Amino acid sequence: MRIGLDLGGTKIEGIILSNNGCIDQKIRVDTPSDDYEETVNSICNVIEKLQGSNRMPVGIGTPGAIALPEKLMKNSNSILLNGKPLQQDIQTKLGYEIRLENDANCFVLSEAFYGAAINIRSVFGVILGTGCGGGFVIDKQLVTGPNSIAGEWGHNCIPASVRNLIERDRICYCGRQNCIETVISGRGLQQTYLEKFGNNLEAKEIAQRAKTEDTAATKCIEIYAEQLACSLSTIINMIDPHAIVLGGGLSNIESLYDLLPNYLTGHIFNDTVKTKILRPAFGDASGAIGAACLWTEN
Ligand SMILES: [Zn+2]
Numbered sequence: 683m684r685i686g687l688d689l690g691g692t693k694i695e696g697i698i699l700s701n702n703g704c705i706d707q708k709i710r711v712d713t714p715s716d717d718y719e720e721t722v723n724s725i726c727n728v729i730e731k732l733q734g735s736n737r738m739p740v741g742i743g744t745p746g747a748i749a750l751p752e753k754l755m756k757n758s759n760s761i762l763l764n765g766k767p768l769q770q771d772i773q774t775k776l777g778y779e780i781r782l783e784n785d786a787n788c789f790v791l792s793e794a795f796y797g798a799a800i801n802i803r804s805v806f807g808v809i810l811g812t813g814c815g816g817g818f819v820i821d822k823q824l825v826t827g828p829n830s831i832a833g834e835w836g837h838n839c840i841p842a843s844v845r846n847l848i849e850r851d852r853i854c855y856c857g858r859q860n861c862i863e864t865v866i867s868g869r870g871l872q873q874t875y876l877e878k879f880g881n882n883l884e885a886k887e888i889a890q891r892a893k894t895e896d897t898a899a900t901k902c903i904e905i906y907a908e909q910l911a912c913s914l915s916t917i918i919n920m921i922d923p924h925a926i927v928l929g930g931g932l933s934n935i936e937s938l939y940d941l942l943p944n945y946l947t948g949h950i951f952n953d954t955v956k957t958k959i960l961r962p963a964f965g966d967a968s969g970a971i972g973a974a975c976l977w978t979e980n
Contacts, residue, residue, distance in 0.1 A: 685732050686974025687725060688785065689713065689744040691760055691812075696728035697967065698738065699974035703796035705967060707732060718762050726775045740780040741976030743788030743969045744768065745813075747830035757831070759813055759855065781976040786815025786833060786929075787824055788972030789962075793927045794819040795975045797963030805960075806833070806923040808914070811930030814863035814870075818921065822978075835917060836863035843949070844912040847905050849877040862913045866906065868932060874909075875902045889935045907938055911945030918950045918957055925958040933962055 683706070687696040694713050698706040709728050714720035729740055746758025753770060755763040769782040783791075790799075790807025799805035799819075809815040814836035818825040825832045840848070840860050852864035852873065864870050868885035876882050879898045883891070891899035914926060928938065939959055946955045964971060 683734075683738050684974040684977045685729060685738050685740045686788075686970040686972065686976075687728060687740065687742045688788070688969030688973060689721070689725060689742060689760075690785075690969070691745070694724055694728055695966070695970045696732050697970040697974065698732055699971060703971070705971070708967075708970075713760075716762060718766055721762070722768070722771050722775060725772055729772075729776060729780075737778065739977040740776075740778075741788075741973035742769075742772070742780060742782045743785040743973040744782060745785055745815075747784050748782060750828065750830060757834070757856075781973075783824070783973065783976055784815065784817065784830075784833075785809070785969050785972075787817035787826075788970075788975070789815070789929045789968045790817040790819050790833075790927065790972070791824060791975040792964055792968040792972035793929075793960075793962060794822050795978060796971060797968070798927045798960040799925050802925045802958070804921070804923045805925045805927055806917050806921065807927045807929060809930040810866060810868070810910075810928060810932035812868055814867045814930075816917075818923065835913070836867075837861045838913075838916065840865050840909065841912045841916060841949075844909045847909055848874065866910050866913060866932075868930075871902070871906050871932065874905060875899075878902060878905070885932060889932070892935070892937065903935060903937055904941060907941035908945045910938070911942050912949045914942070915946055915949035918946070918955075923957060925960050927960040927962055929962045929968060 684699050694711050696709045700706050745760050746755050749756040755766050755768050786809045793799045804820045807817050816833035816835050818833050851859045854861035854864050871885045888899050892903045942959045
C-alpha cells in the first residue's frame with residue numbers, strides 16, 4: 683500500500699493505492715490559491731489523513747520539476763512553487779522522506795504500471811491539457827536527467843513543416859516563441875480556431891462540434907492532428923517508443939486515434955508507423971496513481 687498525491691492548479695487529490703493498482707481511498711481538497719505555506723499545509727493534511735498506523739510510502743506529482751542540486755522547484759506553471767524547496771518543506775513537516783516528480787512523469791508511470799501501457803516496454807506519455815507535458819518510461823523505469831527536463835518536448839519549437847499551419851508567432855509563458863505547447867495545448871487549439879475561423883471557442887467546444895461533423899471544427903481538429911503528429915514524429919525519430927499514450931482533456935478527442943497514425947506516416951523517418959497511439963486508462967486519477975508508483979520503480 684502506498685500513498686499518491688496529485689498537486690493540481692485547483693485540486694489536491696490524495697489516494698491510497700493497493701499493490702494491485704486499485705484505489706482504496708481517495709481525498710480531494712481545493713488547492714489554496716496564491717499561498718505557498720497553505721499549499722504545503724494542505725498537502726501534509728491530506729497525507730496525514732490517509733496515513734494509517736503502519737506508515738505508507740508517499741509520492742507526490744506536481745507541475746514543474748526539482749532543480750538539482752539545490753532541490754528548488756522550477757518550470758512550474760503554478761508559479762508560486764518556483765524557487766521553493768517543496769519536497770524538503772513537506773518532509774520537514776511530516777518528519778519522513780517522500781518522493782516528488784513532475785506530473786506528466788507521474789501520468790506516464792501510472793499508464794506503464796497499471797494502465798494502457800502495462801505490457802509495453804517503452805512508452806512516451808503526453809499530457810494535452812491546459813499545457814503540454816511529457817515523460818518517458820522504459821522497462822517501468824522513468825527516464826530522468828541532470829536538468830530534470832526529460833520529456834519536456836512541449837517547449838521545443840513547433841517543427842518548421844507545420845509552422846505554416848499557424849498564422850502568426852505565439853509567445854509561450856516560458857519566454858520563447860512557437861513552443862509546441864502554444865500549438866497543441868487546449869489554448870493552442872483555441873488560438874488556431876480563432877485564427878482560421880474567426881471565432882473564440884474553448885477547446886472542449888471545438889471538440890464537441892467536431893463530433894457533430896461541424897465543418898470548421900472538423901477541419902480545425904484535422905489541422906491540430908497534423909501539428910500533433912509532426913511534433914510527435916520528433917519523439918519517434920529520437921527514441922522510437924513502442925507506444926505513445928495520450929492524456930489530458932484533449933486525449934478525449936476520439937478522431938485523433940484515427941488521424942494521428944495517418945499524419946505520422948508523412949513525418950517519421952520510416953515508411954510505416956509501428957508506434958501504437960493509446961488512449962489513457964485513467965482519467966483525473968492518473969496523477970495520484972503515478973505518484974504512488976514512484977515507490978515501485980525497479
Ligand atoms: Zn515554452
